[in-house]
Amino acid sequence: MGGGKSTILNALIVKGYTCIPEPARHIIKEQRKSGKDGTPDKNPARFNELLLEKMISDFESNQNFDDLIIFDRGIADVVAYSELLHTDSSAALKAANEYKYNSHVFMFDAWKEIYANDEERKMSFQLSAGFAKSVRKVYKRLGYELIDVPFVSIDERVEFIIGAINEFSKSNKIK
Numbered sequence: 001m002g003g004g005k006s007t008i009l010n011a012l013i014v015k016g017y018t019c020i021p022e023p024a025r026h027i028i029k030e031q032r033k034s035g036k037d038g039t040p041d042k043n044p045a046r047f048n049e050l051l052l053e054k055m056i057s058d059f060e061s062n063q064n065f066d067d068l069i070i071f072d073r074g075i076a077d078v079v080a081y082s083e084l085l086h087t088d089s090s091a092a093l094k095a096a097n098e099y100k101y102n103s104h105v106f107m108f109d110a111w112k113e114i115y116a117n118d119e120e121r122k123m124s125f126q127l128s129a130g131f132a133k134s135v136r137k138v139y140k141r142l143g144y145e146l147i148d149v150p151f152v153s154i155d156e157r158v159e160f161i162i163g164a165i166n167e168f169s170k171s172n173k174i175k
Contacts, residue, residue: 004157005108008149009072011158020062022072023054024081044085052078052092059099068165074101076142080134084127096142104168105144106161107136111151 009019027050031038038046055075062069076096082089110129123131139146147164149157 004111004114004154005072007154008108008157008161009070011154012070012161015158015162017070018065018067019070020058020072023058024051024073027051027054040081040085045087048078048082048085048087048092051081052095056095056099059101068169071101074105074139075099076138076144077135079138080131083134083138084131096138101144102168103143103145104164105139105146106164107139107146107148108132109136109148109151 006022009021013019027047028039030036031042031047031050037043038050040047052075055073055078058071059075074096075092078092079089079096081087082092110125110132112125112129136146149160152160
């Protein structure tokens with residue numbers, strides 16, 4: 001969404017946290033490289049299927065660990081992608097209700113000053129900001145508690161997230 005999430009996750013990895021990367025960029029790159037059509041611009045329904053499959057796989061393969069795991073995106077994001085791309089969201093909604101993450105979700109709104117397009121991110125800042133609002137609504141509908149990550153430096157954002165994680169851990173809200 002252009003809010004600096006990947007940069008922050010990379011900084012958290014350096015600090016020893018386990019983070020699962022966003023699958024959308026990987027899927028788009030892989031589909032384009034292999035000449036397949038599972039991209040948002042060619043076959044949005046197929047893109048969402050691939051995205052949902054990968055997110056479920058990531059969720060399931062990380063359930064047997066005692067350590068905290070931070071996911072770049074959750075299954076609920078596929079519901080928002082479905083709404084954005086005008087595809088059927090029923091499978092994503094069913095999966096989002098079945099596979100529950102921690103009740104606290106860090107939200108990174110689109111940040112105009114740092115937003116940049118690249119080979120995988122083609123959407124305009126305005127569309128990205130709208131998508132961020134959709135993601136927010138989906139997580140709220142699913143009952144998650146949203147925590148807004150402030151628009152501050154990378155180090156301050158990382159410390160904000162670590163501080164929140166530590167608070168959750170102290171109050172036994174996360175394992």
